[in-house]
Amino acid sequence: MAGIEEVAKLAGVSTATVSRALSGRGHVSPASKAKVEEAAARLGYVVSSNASSLASGRTRNIGVVIPFLNRWFFSSVLEGAQRALLRRGYDLTLYNLSGEGNERSSVFEHFLLRQRVDAVIAVSLELTEHEVARLHDLGKPLVGVGGPIPDVPTLTIDDAAVARLATEHLIALGHTRIAHIGGDLEFDLDFHLPTNRRTGYEGALHDAGIEVDLRLFAPADFTIRGGYHAAKQLLGAPHGRPTAIFAASDEMAIGSILAARDLGLVVPRDVSIVGIDDHDLSEFFGLTTVAQFPRLQGEMAVDVLMERLEPSTPDAPAPAATPLPYELRVRSSTAIPPV
Amino acid sequence: MAGIEEVAKLAGVSTATVSRALSGRGHVSPASKAKVEEAAARLGYVVSSNASSLASGRTRNIGVVIPFLNRWFFSSVLEGAQRALLRRGYDLTLYNLSGEGNERSSVFEHFLLRQRVDAVIAVSLELTEHEVARLHDLGKPLVGVGGPIPDVPTLTIDDAAVARLATEHLIALGHTRIAHIGGDLEFDLDFHLPTNRRTGYEGALHDAGIEVDLRLFAPADFTIRGGYHAAKQLLGAPHGRPTAIFAASDEMAIGSILAARDLGLVVPRDVSIVGIDDHDLSEFFGLTTVAQFPRLQGEMAVDVLMERLEPSTPDAPAPAATPLPYELRVRSSTAIPPV
DNA sequence: ATGAAAGCGCTAACAG
């Protein structure tokens, strides 16, 4: 493994110049820069990130703390963040908190503190004040994705607005008996997404003069399976069956489609179904949904961090709570209600 | 941020003792060890991984190179590896190669070489000799998961045996017209899994005296959607329809179940379907499958690496190609063939 | 624009 000294020798300059030429900080004449680059390439030289970090205090590494890896939303955010970081020459160190609670504390008490990361991205995690403070003390910027964290810049879609849009789509088609499959309480603890979506749903009904019928609400766990069971309850009722279901996630909506089929109902003729996400599977199922763009959210989180780590303009405007895009995608799971 | 010196002062010992007490290498009296730990806790001291790495040459960080994040197999392997590493106090730095080809080369030419990782786990990646050599030169152990890499210890299920087991299950039920949905060529380039599974399938047929009918093979892309379309082809044939389908992955098998339903066929009465994986969704669909355990595979990969990084016994036995467990899970998608 | 040299914070001989 060639060191900086060898590169310096080969290029006929000092190690300081090599460092400057390769990192881009400080001025170096084009001539020396070329010589250094050529020498580095010839020797296959790559800076040691440890030595560099120790000397400079910057690691060029970002920590991403995330509760799940095997769910569409989370893996998509992760993918977006990874891409954006790689492009900028940053590494991504992953902390998955899917296990029990003590993993969480060890991540916050040890892993994140050992100076391995310059900043952290917390995905759908409600951090305690103490956790935030700990990071803050170290001067590590923190940005959240999905689920607001007090005093921390966070990227999160407007869940109420998204839910309202989905519901309004059904209302516009003429539906009035619109059921909702939302999150159960357990899910609401971590981030208030289910509540917010439900609020949007109820708001839309209310504005349309439709009374909210509590019997048309069913909780589930955001999985296909959970959505299936919830929808069976809703659609199996002998009287007053809803003509439409708004599910708080595409996976639950897909479960609802399958439940409808098993009950002999034709979607969308007998029942319309709409979800939120635009999950990978949604197109296949012809699911109408409100798309959110988690990959983009991951990328944007990186953008926000970079602006704080390497401000392009001195007056870095801290985007407090950037609104994120979403978009209704009408496919074949929604139609006018049965006559 | 407290440093080692302050801890040493507070504990009344030298920095060397602090280092030894906290890292566990070298002998320290229980008394000093206790004092050091107490002092460290009081000051909220955590070693700087950079300084430690630079001085010791060990980073306590493992690189994981993986082609997808949003597929069940891959995210499960990742999750397993992450858990196992966290438990041992290691970090995991992620390199996702899902983008274009140049991401791959930059990962191998720069990221992995900057001394940030002690070792790398390559998931379902066929590395070039050059890539392997590059890592080898740096003295970085490398272990593969899924898909053999020449001269590198690799954890991979016996795809042929797994496929054979699935097929034999169908044969034992009395099926003789057994179709196979396998990978298309594109998939075979990276790791020969599709070919191996097909070989197992054909071997089982052959041993049972059943002739392989090429018309009963359909390629797909390992997704639900792909499996759906392939199965429609297979099951839509007016004559000589297969009575069973063996899909090379659960996602394709699930697609097949959906296709059968759309064609008015009842599973398993009219057609039996079996997959490989035991995907999260398989139980919900009642899919009979051969389970593999990707989370375990990720954990085992870490075990193998640890044995090389921190040998427990001097005579570290390099496990060349550990066979991995798999298990037939019979559910409700397979039955005797229609009369 | 470039070089000399002083560390960054810790670990690992080496003594004792």
Add this chain to the structure above:
DNA sequence: CTGTTAGCGCTTTCAT
């Protein structure tokens, strides 16, 4: 079992 000390490989003032 513990302290002393010399680096680990690079970045960054401070001069020039």
